[in-house]
Amino acid sequence: xxxxxxxxxxxxxxxxxxxxxxxxxxxxxxxxxxxxxxxxxxxxxxxxxxxxxxxxxxxxxxxxxxxxxxxxxxxxxxxxxxxxxxxxxxxxxxxxxxxxxxxxxxxxxxxxxxxxxxxxxxxxxxxxxxxxxxxxxxxxxxxxxxxxxxxxxxxxxxxxxxxxxxxxxxxxxxxxxxxxxxxxxxxxxxxxxxxxxxxxxxxxxxxxxxxxxxxxxxxxxxxxxxxxxxxxxxxxxxxxxxxxxxxxxxxxxxxxxxxxxxxxxxxxxxxxxxxxxxxxxxxxxxxxxxxxxxxxxxxxxxxxxxxxxxxxxxxxxxxxxxxxxxxxxxxxx
Numbered sequence: 001x002x003x004x005x006x007x008x009x010x011x012x013x014x015x016x017x018x019x020x021x022x023x024x025x026x027x028x029x030x031x032x033x034x035x036x037x038x039x040x041x042x043x044x045x046x047x048x049x050x051x052x053x054x055x056x057x058x059x060x061x062x063x064x065x066x067x068x069x070x071x072x073x074x075x076x077x078x079x080x081x082x083x084x085x086x087x088x089x090x091x092x093x094x095x096x097x098x099x100x101x102x103x104x105x106x107x108x109x110x111x112x113x114x115x116x117x118x119x120x121x122x123x124x125x126x127x128x129x130x131x132x133x134x135x136x137x138x139x140x141x142x143x144x145x146x147x148x149x150x151x152x153x154x155x156x157x158x159x160x161x162x163x164x165x166x167x168x169x170x171x172x173x174x175x176x177x178x179x180x181x182x183x184x185x186x187x188x189x190x191x192x193x194x195x196x197x198x199x200x201x202x203x204x205x206x207x208x209x210x211x212x213x214x215x216x217x218x219x220x221x222x223x224x225x226x227x228x229x230x231x232x233x234x235x236x237x238x239x240x241x242x243x244x245x246x247x248x249x250x251x252x253x254x255x256x257x258x259x260x261x262x263x264x265x266x267x268x269x270x271x272x273x274x275x276x277x278x279x280x281x282x283x284x285x286x287x288x289x290x291x292x293x294x295x296x297x298x299x300x301x302x303x304x305x306x307x308x309x310x311x312x313x314x315x316x317x318x319x320x321x322x323x324x325x326x327x328x329x330x331x332x333x
Contacts, residue, residue, distance in 0.1 A: 003080070003116060005052045008109025009061040010101045011068055018042050019105035020050065021113045029102055034067065039074045054079040058119060060112035062086040065137075072124065081122040082112060085264070125226050128197050133223050135190050139216070140266070142183045149176055190219060203227065209323035210313050212278030212285075217270040221314060224267055234315035241267045243307040268307075275306040284326055285309065 005027075010017040016034050020027040028049055032038030046052065059075055060082040061068065068083070075081055089111050112119070125133075149172050194200045194215075200222065207218040224240070225231040231240065238244045242263020279289040285306055292302040317324050 002056075003058040004056045005046075005050055005058070006109050006112040006116065007046070007057055007059045008105045008107065008112060009059060009071065010104040010108065011061055011064045011071065012101065013067055015101065016042070016071065017101040017105035018046075019102070019109040020046065021106075021109040022050070024110070024113055026106055026109070029105060031101070035070050036074050039071060058082060058112055058116065060084065060108050060119075062089060062108065072122070076122070076124050080119075082119045083122045084111075084120075120230070123226070123229065125223075128193060128200065129223060129226065132190065132193055132200075132219055135186060135193065136216070136219055136223065139183065139186045139190070142179055142186060146176065146179050146183065149179070187215070191215065194219065199227065203318065206317040206321070206323060207314055210278075210310065210317065211282040211324075212274040212276075212310060213314065214270075214274065214277070217274050220267055220270055224264060228315075228318050232315075234312050237315065238308050238311045240264055241271055241307070241311065243268065243271060243304055243311060271307040271310060272303065274310055275303050278306055278310060279303070282326070 004022060006021045008019045008021070012034065014034055015031055016038060017029065017031045019029045028045075030042055030045055032042050043054070046057070058080050059071075061071065061084075063083050063085055072081065072083075089108060194204050203222055204215075204218055207213050207221065208215065221237075222228075225237065231237045235244070240263065242265070275285075278285045280286065288309075289302055289306060292305070293299055313324055
């Protein structure tokens, strides 16, 4: 990947800000509309000002969901694209003062140039993965809405009269019933998508054979790894999910190892629930958890270790194309 030009793109709903870098120098900036017409306009200006071929350019942008679609759909067959999480770019740049779309595009371009050896090129997911992504996003919104309605109802005991509490519950009753019905329908749609696609069904079977890994967790891992094509290394996925602690110490000061805050928090949360389930239903992990806690280890640290073990199990089952077996042992070479 010997790129000569690095293009940073700040994506918003209506506009795209492009900044072009070569040999660590900003060449020019341009803002266009976030549609095919605007993108084509920029590509013409890029050729005019740099004479660069698209195959020699690396386009880098932050993940912003559906707002990225016009850009990805237009560019993916013509050039190389790197989609990176905003937290990773921000952390790598250190202290930054000021924030505008123009500044952000320049910072992304410089990030791409400085980290070009570590570029992870984006490849379009299958249509069925995009469909699953939309359904899981819908599920997350419904779950959040249900929680927002239920929490105030369950936290008012002792603070409101019985009649007032009953009135509040009745006011939200039909909304909760409708939301729960929608959530059930969404879960059914997700299951149907998986069931009707042989490749997904196969992956799903391998992953859910691991105690603690639910339908929701399995689907999210499939989406975030692009069916284990974008991320194939369990250690890299553990970093991505924020379940690997890093030591923080300097001189005489010895800090406790902590997990990175740049994690995909949705995946991390699902793995946390998976770990809690695993230490209840998997005899091996339950024994591990109880032993480590009895040794005086911090409970959250042990749970995090269980999350890491689940990631390793998921990738092992997919790599070896087998369901999880608690009695499985590696064959000696």
